[in-house]
Every structure is written in C-alpha cells, then in structure tokens.
Amino acid sequence: MHAWNRRRTLAVTLGLTGALALTACGADGPASSPTATGSAPADPVVVTLVSHDSFSLSEADTAALAEQGIEVEHVKIGDGGTLVNQLVLTKDAPLGDVVYGIDNTFASRAVDAGVFEPYTSPSLPEGAQGALIGDALTPVDQGDVCINVDDAWFAEQGLEAPTTLDQLADEDYRDLLVVTNPATSTPGLGFLLATIGAYGEDGYLAYWQSLVDNGLKVVDSWEDAYYTDFTQGEGTRPLVLSYGSSPAYTLADDGSSTTSAMLGTCFRQVEYAGILQGQDAGEAAQLVIEHLLSDEFQRALPENVYMYPVADVPLPEPFEQHAALAPDPITLDPATITANRDDWIQAWSDAVLG
Template sequence: MSTTPTRTAAALGALALTLAGCSLTGGGGDDEAGDGGEVTVVTHDSFALSEDLLAQFEAETGYTLTFVAPGDGGALVNQLVLTKDSPLGDVVYGIDNTFAARAVDAGVLEPYTSPDLPDSAGEYVLDEALTPVDVGDVCVNVDHQWFADAGLPEPVTLEDLADPAYRDLLVVTNPATSSPGLAFLAATVGAFGDGWQDYWADLADNGVKVVEGWSDAYYVDFSGSEGAGLRPLVLSYASSPAAEVTAGGGDPRTGALLETCFRQVEHAGVIAGAQNVEGARAFVDFLVSADVQADIPGQMFMYPVDTDVALPEAWAAYAPLAEEPHDVPAEQIAAEREDWIAAWTEIVIG
C-alpha cells in the first residue's frame, strides 16, 4: 500500500468530521466575506484538502465549515435533486461534466461563477452556475504485477477489454450512481458511436463486474492497490498510479490504459436555497485560489484547473493525461444521458 493517500483515503479526515457531527473550528478572524456563521459544504466522498488550508479559510473569513458527503459523484447529484426543497447545504463540490446538466436542469444551483477563476479554466466552464475546480482522466487501470505473474499481455484498448483472454478480469462502476462510471460509459459512446451497446454486450458476456462506487471497485475488487482483490483491471483515474508509488520511491505496480480515457471536470456551485449564500460564494472562490489549486494534486489526485500550479514530480512519469481522450460533447451527454443509462442497465444488469 502506498504511503501517498488516494482520493478516498485522503478524504477520511473530512468524512470523520461529518460522521462525528462536527465541524472545523476557525480562529474567528476578520469576517471579510459576510456575517460569518456556518457554511455547509456538500461533496462527493473523495473530497479532501489539507486541514491547515481549511482552518485558514475559517480564520480569514469568520465562517465555520461543516461537511456532508452523501456518496460518489452520481449519488451526490441525485441527492441534491431529491432534496431540492430542503437543501443539504450551502455549497457543493464534485459535480462533474457528465452529471452537470442534470444539476443545472433540476434548478438545484444558484447562478455564480467565481470571478477568481484562472484564465486556463475558461475552456471548462459549462454554465454560469458552475465553477470548474479540477480535471482528471477516467481510465481503466492495470495491475502490472498480476499480468507479469500470469504471463498474459496487458490489454491496451477498449476493444481488448472484450477479448476472451481478459474474461472476468475487469471491474467498473455503475453509471447510474458513479460519476467515473458515467464517464466511462461516455468514453465508449465516443469510441463506438451507435455501436456502444454492442460493445457493452460483449463486455457483459466477458464477465465485467459492476459495483456501485469507485471505492469498492478500487479497494475491494482490484488486485493492484492493496492487493486484496481478484481483478487486475479497474475503472479509476490516470493519476491513480502516482498514488501507488512505493514508500522508497519505487515504480508503482499499476498503470493507466491511456487509450480508454474520458476527461472528467469537477465543479463547485452555490446550492439553490442556501442558508449562507455569501459563505457559499466565498468557498467557491477559495477552491480556485492558488493555495488550494496547488493542494489538489496531493490530496485528491486530480489536475488543478490552474495550469500555472506546479505538479508533483511523480506525475510526469506516472500520472500523464491522455493525449486523445474519448470525447462526447456536453450537450449530447445532457440530451442522451438518461437513455444511455437505461439501455446500459438493461444490457449489463438485466
């Protein structure tokens, strides 16, 4: 197991605060952003930032932060929609570009894009209610050691994953409940067009396993992280191998299949009906500040949207973004997402 935290492992501190019903306590500094009080931050379960940065936010603004984490990115948006009339909090982080349209169309967000957004993030802005915070490629990860021990060549492409040579080796997440799952479904639509359903039928016949969220896929079923799972192929991120670098700096046993990727962008926004609108806006601004952007790679293993931020040294070798990720326009995702999920469910789940 790596000494560098992965997205979920790094989030445990924030989740502990939530489960304990506690909040961070700031230093009661100058209340420059508003009248102070509590700001409830709703996130997916892989949110993590350094505690000193969160404490600094509280000290400088006079706000007190409380965190609520209802699940993976898909579950996060589902809960925002279901609780629209009684909002879970003031500000949300973790709505990605595959679920963004659902949140916007459901009216769960107030119009606000941070004026502090770096110029390099402009290409990722989807709507005035969303502020892009970080970027990552959702890709299939491979356990190099497993394949070496088995004497089996590693797959490279999406097509390879449906080859009988790799039967019962892949675990993915459900696109109805998981934002990486929906991103991977979009990758297959981008790669195969109208033939994506046939491709998923082939994957189903080849024994693909489906779980609800990323944590179960990566930590329970995958053989390459903590080594306890039985499947050497898992849906994760291109940056995940950088989290598996050994304590002595040795090469990780995992890698990303960069021909299987979809580019995911995660956003923050002010929740409609927020009790503390000014605090919510201040937190959105905080997420695109230079200090937080520099903290994101080491805490959440995503690329910051601010390209001026220096990346960890290991990322050049072990966390490259795909040169040609599979792409589907955001408007197509918005128009066809529900039909995709319904068809996928019938094909794969039955």
Template structure:
C-alpha cells in the same frame, strides 16, 4: 449658563461609557456537500476559517450521482450551502434541476475556457482528470499476459473476469467509461457491452469499492487486476506507499480514445443559509492555495493556470493525449437514455 441640551448629551456619553463592551460575534458556519472521494488538507481549510471567521462543515454524500440525487431532492430546503463534485457527465442533470445560484467568481480569469462548460456560471470548474483503466503490473508480468490496448481487447477470452468497473447510473467514473465506449462504438456500444458482460466484467456501485475492494493492486488485494479509475492513480500508489517505490505498481491504459476527460464543478446551492460566505468559499476553492493542495489529496489536476504540480504527480501521473470526445450537448441530450439502455443490457 449651559443649555439643557449640554447636560443631556453629557448624560448620554456617561451612560455609553458605562455600558458593557459588545460580545464578539461567533464564527459563521458553512456546509459543503461533497462526494466520498473529496479530501483537502486540514490546514488549508483552517486558513479559510481564520480569514473569514467561519467554520466549514462537510457532508460526504456517496458517489457523484448519489450526491446529486440528494441535492435535487432537498433543493427547496437544502442541507448545504455549496456542492462540489458534480462533473461534466452529470452537469446537465444538475443544471436542469435548477439547484445552483449563478456566481461569476473573480478567480475565473485564471481558468482556461475549455473547462468552463456553463456560460451562466452556475457551475464553476475546479479540477479535471482522465478516467482510464488502471492495471496491476505484477499480475500481467507474473501471468505473461499482454496489457490490453483497445476496448476490443477487453472482450477477448484471455481477459475474462479481469475487469471491475463502477455502475454508470450511480458513479461518475463509471459513466465516463460508458461515454468513452459510446464515443468509440457509436450506436453499436450496447453490442460491445454485451460482449464485456459475457467476458465477466464486474460492476460495483462506486469507485471506493472498485478500487479498494476489488482491484488486486490495492490494499484489499481483490480478484480483478484491472479497474476503471484515473490516470493519476499510479501517482497515488507511490505517494501513499511506505517506503515509496521507485516506480508505481500500477499504470493506466491511455491508448487513443480509451480515456474520458472528467471535469468537476462547484456550485452555490439555491436557498442556502449563507450565500455570502458560500461565494467566498467558491473563490477559495478556485484560488491557487486550494488548487495546489488538491493533487496530493484527490489526485486530480487543478484548473487554475497558476497552480504548480508536486513532483510525485509529474513523475507518475499520466495524461491521455487523445481522450474520447463527446460534446456537452450530446451528453446532455442522451445521457439518461444511454444509462437506461446500458442497465437493461447488463441485467
């Protein structure tokens, strides 16, 4: 005679076999806050989504300064899980605001120490590029005008009204340019800026407006033949042209001290809804696949030492051999005061 326990177990197994199969879990959602210049190939994002059963949503939030302000104001109830685009000019402000969750990604082993500015790994480096003045070659040729080779040249009468730049208070390239002048002139930097103001320098809120509306070599055919942009921008001019020209219509002024090396970071936002997936997305951004896709989307250099550059980038993008240098600690201690003084001087 079989024990009653046997019939109980048999009954349980029969019930289990009749139960409906569990419903597959839908994709998790991760939200990434970025600046307006962020771009990456759709198939690269789809790779991450497929590998992690995820859906990635992006929130573009203005220039780097505006994005950081928004992240700081919403840090107790963040609107995203990850933030990308805080650079070394704004990094100390982000760290002081305590918006990041520390994370030591395994991909950091493939990144040189020179890019790792936060030893606590709250902000992890993703890319770098040199902020420089770009110029419209045709304008200078047609007007038989020499290309300026120093900050001092820019204040000369022959370059009056020819330069557009971004506001350092709201734009990371604008702040990078301000820092380059501070490194060059020291305490006399405000006197220099007053001379630029007298010489008609045009200030706009962000890079998109400066490059695509004011710059004469861009699609907007604006009034200024010089713009504060990146040393990689000439490669973008070739890449997006149809047909592709044999040389770029623009070039960068990479004279000693006239460029500032900008490093951009990614961080996991504290109190985010999906920190496990956020860590995976940070790993993905630092991986070779993502890093190799960046140059022809954002025209920046990858920090992953294994990432290969595309040919158009190596042929037309420029690198400053002697960019301006200010220590991270000096920027952290003085950035806000320098911006306030600049703002007052430029009124």
C-alpha cells in the same frame, strides 16, 4: 489499502468541519459580508458549504477563510449523484450557501433545475474555460476514469498489455477485466460514458456484448473491483476500472509504479463549485469559491481528493511521474448526459446484466 481508497470509498466519511444537521439555511436572515481588504469583521459571516462525502476542509482552509471573516460549516451528502438529487429536491429551501463536488455527469440536471445563482469566478484559469457549464458553475478539479493495468502481472506472464478499448475484447485478455456497475458506481458510469463517446449510441451495446463474451466481470463498487478482484489486491484479474491517478499509489520500493492507466480508455470528469439560489451569505459565498481556486487549495487537491487541479500549480512527484492526465480523453456534452443518462444505464443493465 493504499491512500487512494480515501477518495472513493463512499461509505467512509472523513471528519466534518463544523458538522450540522441537514436543515435549510437562512433562517436568521442575510448576514453581513466580509470587508474587501480581507480583514475579519467583528462577527464572522457563516457560510454553509455542501459537498459529497469524499471532501473535507483542512485546517489550513478553515484558517484562510477565517482571515477573510468567514466561518465555514460543512455538510456532506453522499456521493455526487445523491448530492445533486438532494439539491434539486431542496432548491426552494437550500441546504447551504455554496456547493462543491458536482461533476459533469450530473451537473446539467442541477443547472436546468435552477439550483444555482449565476456566478463564474473571475479567477478561473484560462485553461479551464472550456469546462464551463453555463454561467452558474466554476470548475475546481478534474480527473480521469480509466482502465488500469497490473504491469507487473503482465510482465510475469510474458503477455503484452492492451492499450485500446478494442483490445479489451481480444481473446488474449479473456477473463482478465473487471469493471463496476454504472447504476451503482461513479467510475462505472464514467466508463459507460466513455464507451458511448467512443462507439456512439448505435454501437456501445455491441461493444459491451463483446466484453461479456470475453469473460467480463461486473461488480457493484470500486472497492470490490480494486481490492477483491484486481491482481494488485487479492484477485485474479489484472485489468480493472479505476482512475488515471491510481498508479501514483501503487509504488514499488524504487519509486516506480507497478500499474499504469490505459490513457486511450479515459473519460474526463470535472468537479464544480456553485452558489445556491436563495442563499444568504452574499459576497462571502463568492469568496469561498475564490478560495477553492487559490494556489494553496489547488496545490493540495491531489493529496486531499486525489483529483488534479484546474490551476497551473505543481503536482506531487508521484502524480508527475505516474499519473498524467490523458492527452485526449473521451468526453460527452453534459447536457447530452443529463438527457440520456437514465436510459443509457437501463439499456446497459438489460444488455449486460440481463
């Protein structure tokens, strides 16, 4: 099992930093804010950070925030969809002060429900301005959901690998593709959205039917697809739905990657941080978001959550060489996703699963 599995195994929870029960914060009233100079006050301000299961604060993060007089308690709440659902259900008694890890497939639902206070970090890099959703969420990281290719398998077979969505339905690639269910899998949802972005609402189901006719396999989880069905694991299918960064973790002894991402199939995901409405941490909540945009935190993102930073910081060498972001990813407006997501998933389920 390569290191990538840590990012997407939703059932595996990395160590908590300051674990606590899921109870509403703020029972003790407003806390004092850290000093503007960053020196720690006598009593640190406690900030509860809520995130999805796949993120953990490092010791370096905890120490850097402590220097600003902030003690972070970290609560994890399932995957990105579960996180948003819980935040909406508890908006009148928030589970914390700051949230990190809501992505663009679910963000508008939380914004429209009034979950967040208005705040956008003044430290946000110019290149990330286009990812803003209103005035309540700050982009922190980004990544691509893409079809991955077992290049070694195709080389052994003497078969040219596909490079486009259309080619996946060609007879040459019959019974070679495995994807995940958008109703049960975050990458599955991302790929469904990619096909809607590429073929439109009038054409995406016909495209999926062409994949089904060509021997498509659908499984419930990324782990099943990658480790059971993909030829780089134990399976027989050399085309798998995964991430643009996955090839950075399939390295041969000479440092080359045995896989690649089909960059023309990629859907761009962006993860956000925001301040929860009704929180009591004051300025300290803003300082936590500023830390998430710091060079130190941004440099660690690829090896911590296997996503790409929004800041212009150096990437680990395997990312630089084998895991470039797609130059022209498929995107959809977050508000459009929120308005149609459930209907799209149901229509897909009826057409593909029957």
